[in-house]
Amino acid sequence: MKIGIIGRPQAGKSTLFQLLTNHQVGSGNKAQVAVGKIPDPRIDALTKLHNPRKVTYATIDFWDVPGFLPGQNAAGFLESVRDVDALVLVVRAFESDIVPSYNGLQPYGDFNDIQQELLVADWSLLETRLERIVKQRAKNPQALGELSVLEKCQATLEQDLPLRELKLDEDEEKVLRTYDFMTKKPLIVVVNLDEEQMRTDSYPQKEQLEGELSRMNLPLIKVSAQIETEISALDPEDAALFMEELGLTDTGIARLARTVYKHLGLISFFTVGEDEVRAWTIKEATMAKQAAGKIHSDIERGFIRAEVVSYDDLMECGNQQAVKEKGRFRLEGKDYIVHDGDVISFRFNV
Numbered sequence: 130m131k132i133g134i135i136g137r138p139q140a141g142k143s144t145l146f147q148l149l150t151n152h153q154v155g156s157g158n159k160a161q162v163a164v165g166k167i168p169d170p171r172i173d174a175l176t177k178l179h180n181p182r183k184v185t186y187a188t189i190d191f192w193d194v195p196g197f198l199p200g201q202n203a204a205g206f207l208e209s210v211r212d213v214d215a216l217v218l219v220v221r222a223f224e225s226d227i228v229p230s231y232n233g234l235q236p237y238g239d240f241n242d243i244q245q246e247l248l249v250a251d252w253s254l255l256e257t258r259l260e261r262i263v264k265q266r267a268k269n270p271q272a273l274g275e276l277s278v279l280e281k282c283q284a285t286l287e288q289d290l291p292l293r294e295l296k297l298d299e300d301e302e303k304v305l306r307t308y309d310f311m312t313k314k315p316l317i318v319v320v321n322l323d324e325e326q327m328r329t330d331s332y333p334q335k336e337q338l339e340g341e342l343s344r345m346n347l348p349l350i351k352v353s354a355q356i357e358t359e360i361s362a363l364d365p366e367d368a369a370l371f372m373e374e375l376g377l378t379d380t381g382i383a384r385l386a387r388t389v390y391k392h393l394g395l396i397s398f399f400t401v402g403e404d405e406v407r408a409w410t411i412k413e414a415t416m417a418k419q420a421a422g423k424i425h426s427d428i429e430r431g432f433i434r435a436e437v438v439s440y441d442d443l444m445e446c447g448n449q450q451a452v453k454e455k456g457r458f459r460l461e462g463k464d465y466i467v468h469d470g471d472v473i474s475f476r477f478n479v
Contacts, residue, residue, distance in 0.1 A: 138196030
């Protein structure tokens with residue numbers, strides 16, 4: 130799963146990328162990729178319970194995309210995010226000695242500018258494809274079905290709306306998956322604040338930005354790269370005290386990582402033992418046999434049963450034996466729908 134982090138220059142997106150991935154940001158105008166782990170307190174609790182030799186969190190690939198400059202690097206910007214699965218758009222609200230080279234601090238304006246660029250890119254792709262289909266439809270009857278879907282896209286874009294707001298049935302969604310429409314990609318917006326703005330929950334264009342994102346049903350994460358950088362340099366105890374002083378229960382980086390994970394319809398199941406406690410990433414509504422394939426194809430091929438315990442039951446009972454004694458241990462078949470937080474051991478034979 131690839132997530133593109135986009136925004137204007139000096140918005141703080143590279144700092145967030147570095148905090149998410151613990152990857153040193155290089156110089157140059159090329160997109161950089163690194164793996165970021167998804168913080169999960171359930172992994173921490175399972176680790177204390179099992180004391181394994183190895184701990185593995187769920188991960189996502191993050192791409193740090195060069196800053197967007199209207200009229201200057203649009204083509205390179207769009208090419209950098211063409212293949213990502215979702216976008217995290219960072220807009221700047223914080224004050225600093227580094228003054229943006231564009232029109233001051235306007236997080237709503239920055240969001241709108243980039244949103245418009247993505248809409249224009251989709252218009253260009255749509256018009257090209259529509260022209261091709263109109264020429265082909267006499268020879269290719271199947272093109273009529275595709276034309277119908279693209280005409281719905283056209284009607285949506287004409288209203289200046291992103292394609293993620295277009296409601297389609299399953300067959301129509303399959304048609305659209307063959308395209309790389311930018312505004313079809315899931316989008317999460319991050320507003321980068323300074324410490325005072327975090328304390329007061331006040332920043333420029335707040336009402337405009339939050340109102341628009343609410344209307345579009347887009348998630349908004351409030352983060353201060355300044356604070357996050359300071360927290361990352363502290364030991365856990367001091368970090369907890371610092372966050373308490375600021376009224377924070379969790380870091381913005383952790384909230385962002387989990388929001389990305391959830392917004393993409395992803396869940397985690399766990400495997401546990403003395404060797405390793407590990408989170409495995411799957412799509413919602415994945416069946417047990419396919420989940421087994423995430424671990425190894427042989428386990429999927431030789432699947433017999435899944436031994437399942439919910440995370441909550443395991444933590445309440447304290448160990449697997451107590452779970453069984455209280456009748457909360459389950460044997461599930463290949464069609465069982467795995468739930469977020471399931472602790473699973475797979476029986477298989479190859």
